[in-house]
Amino acid sequence: MKQLKKDIILANVPKNRINLDIFEEIDSTNEFLKKNIQSNEFNLVASEKQTNGKGRRGKKWHSPKKGNIYMSISTKNTFKSGPLSLITGIICTKVLSNISQTEEIGLKWPNDLVFNNKKIGGILVEKDIYANEEKTIIGIGINFNINGEENWWGDISELKIDDQRNVIIAKITSEIIKAYDKDHFDWVNQWENLCIHLNKEVKINNHDSTTEDGVFIGIEDDGSALIKTESGMKSFKSSEISIKGVY
Numbered sequence: 306m307k308q309l310k311k312d313i314i315l316a317n318v319p320k321n322r323i324n325l326d327i328f329e330e331i332d333s334t335n336e337f338l339k340k341n342i343q344s345n346e347f348n349l350v351a352s353e354k355q356t357n358g359k360g361r362r363g364k365k366w367h368s369p370k371k372g373n374i375y376m377s378i379s380t381k382n383t384f385k386s387g388p389l390s391l392i393t394g395i396i397c398t399k400v401l402s403n404i405s406q407t408e409e410i411g412l413k414w415p416n417d418l419v420f421n422n423k424k425i426g427g428i429l430v431e432k433d434i435y436a437n438e439e440k441t442i443i444g445i446g447i448n449f450n451i452n453g454e455e456n457w458w459g460d461i462s463e464l465k466i467d468d469q470r471n472v473i474i475a476k477i478t479s480e481i482i483k484a485y486d487k488d489h490f491d492w493v494n495q496w497e498n499l500c501i502h503l504n505k506e507v508k509i510n511n512h513d514s515t516t517e518d519g520v521f522i523g524i525e526d527d528g529s530a531l532i533k534t535e536s537g538m539k540s541f542k543s544s545e546i547s548i549k550g551v552y
């Protein structure tokens with residue numbers, strides 16, 4: 306396993322705009338950025354291990370020291386070109402696909418990274434105010450090597466790109482900065498092209514534990530899922546439902 310390396314990560318990112326901290330161990334890279342003053346336009350943190358990694362919906366993110374990516378980027382900027390978490394999903398998928406030369410990595414709504422029908426990565430976007438400073442934090446976890454404690458957890462060990470971890474962090478970071486700088490990002494088409502369950506049957510899990518079947522038709526301009534159900538076409542926000550039946 307190659308160590309996280311500052312010089313490689315910063316090689317192709319605009320150094321005057323970003324501050325980078327690397328840790329051997331940390332509770333959570335998202336929490337670290339929440340608690341610290343934004344020292345540059347973008348602050349990037351990466352760690353070999355997290356002792357309290359956080360997933361979406363209050364879940365834990367299993368974060369052992371196994372050469373995986375645990376990274377977060379914070380910024381005070383507002384993002385003009387679309388929903389940040391979905392755009393970050395597109396960026397991560399494309400970077401991994403380019404480096405591994407495979408098109409087998411895809412997205413499950415709203416922003417799970419999927420390979421071989423298993424979840425190999427996730428994104429947690431948070432907004433926070435600390436010391437009167439408002440910021441957005443984008444947390445990204447990518448599993449290169451993980452013991453599948455749950456049968457839907459996967460990794461990309463078979464793609465043999467673990468020695469490229471620093472380059473992957475660098476590319477994801479520079480693409481996120483580019484996306485920040487853009488006024489427009491054609492993200493709906495790109496997201497739908499990468500979606501692994503477009504026009505397929507999915508199960509809708511409502512938060513009151515009821516379920517409904519439907520066909521995933523696509524996403525709307527705000528990132529909501531458009532699903533055709535027995536009672537008609539419905540639009541759901543990611544805070545309202547999760548979808549099952551994919552893994």
Ligand code: BTN
Pocket residue numbers: 332333334335336355357358359360361362364366374375376377417426427428429444445446447
């Ligand atoms: C999900 O549940 O799919 C989102 C997982 C996000 C995990 C990453 S790992 C780096 C960053 N720090 C955290 O504590 N969580 C995110």
